[in-house]
Amino acid sequence: MLEFNATVLAQIVDFIILLIFLRLVAYKPLAKLLADRSEHIASNIAAAEQERQQAEQLKAGYEAEMRRSREQAQEIIQKATKAGEDQALEIIENSKKEAAKIKDAALAEIEREKQKAIAELRDQVASLSVLVAGKIIDKNMDDQIQRSLIDNFIKEAGELQ
Amino acid sequence: MLSIEEVEHELNIWGWPHDTWDLVVGSTTLSFNPKTLIMTWITMILVALFAIAATRSMNMRKPKGAQNILEMVWEFIRGLVNENMDPKKGLVLLPIIITYFIFILFANLIGLVPTLSSPTADYNTTFGLALCTFFLIYIFGIRYKGLGYFKHYLKPFVFFLPITIIEDLTKPITLTFRLYGNIYAGEILIAVLLGMLGGWLHVFGGFIASVAWLSFSIFIGCIQAFIFAMLSIVYVSQAVSEEH
Numbered sequence: 001m002l003e004f005n006a007t008v009l010a011q012i013v014d015f016i017i018l019l020i021f022l023r024l025v026a027y028k029p030l031a032k033l034l035a036d037r038s039e040h041i042a043s044n045i046a047a048a049e050q051e052r053q054q055a056e057q058l059k060a061g062y063e064a065e066m067r068r069s070r071e072q073a074q075e076i077i078q079k080a081t082k083a084g085e086d087q088a089l090e091i092i093e094n095s096k097k098e099a100a101k102i103k104d105a106a107l108a109e110i111e112r113e114k115q116k117a118i119a120e121l122r123d124q125v126a127s128l129s130v131l132v133a134g135k136i137i138d139k140n141m142d143d144q145i146q147r148s149l150i151d152n153f154i155k156e157a158g159e160l161q
Numbered sequence: 162m163l164s165i166e167e168v169e170h171e172l173n174i175w176g177w178p179h180d181t182w183d184l185v186v187g188s189t190t191l192s193f194n195p196k197t198l199i200m201t202w203i204t205m206i207l208v209a210l211f212a213i214a215a216t217r218s219m220n221m222r223k224p225k226g227a228q229n230i231l232e233m234v235w236e237f238i239r240g241l242v243n244e245n246m247d248p249k250k251g252l253v254l255l256p257i258i259i260t261y262f263i264f265i266l267f268a269n270l271i272g273l274v275p276t277l278s279s280p281t282a283d284y285n286t287t288f289g290l291a292l293c294t295f296f297l298i299y300i301f302g303i304r305y306k307g308l309g310y311f312k313h314y315l316k317p318f319v320f321f322l323p324i325t326i327i328e329d330l331t332k333p334i335t336l337t338f339r340l341y342g343n344i345y346a347g348e349i350l351i352a353v354l355l356g357m358l359g360g361w362l363h364v365f366g367g368f369i370a371s372v373a374w375l376s377f378s379i380f381i382g383c384i385q386a387f388i389f390a391m392l393s394i395v396y397v398s399q400a401v402s403e404e405h
């Protein structure tokens with residue numbers, strides 16, 4: 001009932017021919033293409049990963065730099081503040097000293113003026129008293145006293161010379 | 162109501178010879194079924210054209226058209242092979258299985274064209290393909306296990322020898338008749354439908370019956386191509402697997 005004949009052999013040969021043909025025409029380039037594609041994708045992924053790492057490194061670097069510069073800025077501000085405070089203190093100190101000096105000078109001046117005034121006053125008093133004494137003496141001076149006064153005067157004048 | 166023979170006779174508008182082609186080599190006569198052979202060659206040409214169309218202008222970044230289909234088939238079969246056996250061993254098997262799948266699929270579907278018939282509706286074709294699988298089992302078994310491959314006939318006991326031999330022999334037989342039966346039944350059913358429709362026989366080679374049976378036959382054709390490829394993978398992977 002089943003009659004196998006040489007068609008079986010022909011079909012095996014046909015199949016092998018088709019297999020060889022497809023291997024040459026289709027499978028080789030297709031396998032190469034698929035391998036290329038997977039390699040391409042893998043390399044893309046690897047590159048993306050690498051770039052991400054680089055970006056992260058860059059980011060970390062920038063962050064560190066930013067932190068450092070912030071610290072530096074803080075430091076500079078602190079320094080400036082301190083310097084300003086110092087300077088202010090110095091200025092105040094200086095002005096205090098200056099004020100004291102001025103005050104001393106003023107006091108000395110006052111003293112000097114006072115002494116001068118006192119000396120002047122004394123002079124005035126002396127000459128006034130001489131004047132007054134002259135006025136008083138003018139009337140009741142006898143010859144004798146006049147004589148001695150003149151002598152004294154001459155004597156003093158002589159001493160002065 | 163026409164009989165199947167009458168329908169087939171009416172559908173034979175291409176003038177297929179009923180007798181076999183005989184080739185006498187020495188004292189033996191080799192006879193071939195002309196219809197099967199010619200349909201096989203047409204199928205082969207179609208497969209070849211498909212392969213050329215798919216690989217003519219391949220693009221790695223933007224695959225399109227036939228390239229997509231071939232890639233899909235390739236990835237699908239590769240997934241099946243790699244699931245069942247060591248991918249390194251499967252590398253050699255992969256093109257063979259893909260050729261099985263594409264060839265059988267085209268062979269099954271070409272029978273849906275009115276007045277043409279599937280090469281796989283002839284048990285000579287399916288037996289030829291099954292024999293290829295049968296040989297593949299031994300080629301792969303011996304290649305990866307040496308002569309030690311034949312030890313598995315005696316496992317687990319020596320008494321299992323007849324059973325394991327029968328098991329091996331049933332593989333090509335079941336492969337043959339599963340595919341042949343499904344496809345031949347589809348063609349017979351189309352012929353029967355045409356016989357029932359009677360008058361429609363001469364309208365475009367009786368396309369009404371083909372159309373009515375189209376979705377079912379397409380389904381069967383794809384499934385049978387898949388099953389043949391899948392079973393070939395399983396049989397070969399059994400032969401090369403380490404645990405036996």
